[in-house]
Amino acid sequence: MSQRVQIIVAGSGGVGKSAVTIQFLQGKFIEEYDPSIEDKYRKTIMIDDRSALLEILDTAGQEEFRKREEIHTKEGDGFLLVFSAISEESLKQAQKIHRNIIQEKDNKRFPVVLIGNKIDLFTENETLIKNAQKHCKEYKIPFFKTSALENLNITDAFHELVRIIWKFKENKKEKKKKKKNV
Template sequence: MLVHEMAGEVSLKKRSKLSRQESNRSGKDSEIGSDHQATGSCNEEKSRGGIRVYKIVVLGDGGVGKSAVTLQYVSRSFPDYHDPTIEDSYQQQAVIDGVPALLDILDTAGQVEFTAMRDQYMRCGEGFLICYSVTDRHSFQEALEYRKLIQKVRASEDTPLVLVGNKFDLYSFRKVSTEEGISMARQFGCPFYETSAVFRTYVDEVFHALVREIRAREPGKNGIHLNERKPHRHSKWWRLRSIFALVFKRRRNAGYHSS
């Protein structure tokens, strides 16, 4: 289901690294396990400056190109190198179907040691890109497992999804056919795209399609929420991303000291 769309991208803002003060706050949050088990939904910032904020999580097996797709979307560049253990978050403002949107994107790592936090971002994310590589059949099979995890965490919800088969430019290495991707997307009940992060093919489309999926499930279906109640200063979504950053900062520091 490859769909062309025209959407004017307005501006780019990549999240800066945590300040020392933010890291200290995050450390306190990470040390208090009960904070993550607290009752209540992830009531987050729904609008900023009158623009609807969409919390998007990018999932998939390691090496499928999740970060490359994300970075192509937010910075229009293909990374020469990306540390596969690093999780990061980005903001991208765009106009989708004539309506401004601010995409708050969490690019996740697939390492096993971080599965304990997976339920948290699956609860707090509003929509999910499930990615696999068309050159890796195992990653295609893992896409189904990610779908099952989302269903487990949010069993009673119709969660917005988009299925993404990346690296379709590597024709001679293809292991998963387009028809198989379409079939899985039908099983998920979601849009499907094959992308090339290298050539930026259908990269904008996957993110914009997910915003449309989120909007379609909202009251009014226009995605505009200008009179939302102001959130707490540090929401669960903010704390979750901060904790990820703190964990990786400590890992990097430990690596420097051991070398």
């Protein structure tokens, strides 16, 4: 039986959230950038001999949809935060979203993976990548350099997030068990 996992894909507009999601789900790159308001997808996959029913929510990056972000923060089991490897501002926005998740969930260790997308367009902005890595080290979250165009590290990032979600849920169950036994 598949375990249901809700993944929220978030980040600012134009960073490739939809391209990353479609590449993962369908194995193809979407050329046209059509800003999504919100798209939901479902897919059953196998990871480490376990079945997962993924419910992926590709969120809007535009500022006018920020209120919806709060709703999604409450619903998601984990978050794939996307920034563009060629935009300092998009990294700042992803970091802000991450801090909002921590605040909303009241948990610094909530399942999150940060990805720097569009690495195929990368023009040696080492500072940007170092800042992303520093953020990830501080919060103990994984970081992947990705390219939706080249399908680089997309599946790895999603699979790692699912593994983190599973571990998080198992730890939560263990804590509840211990409380009941006390």
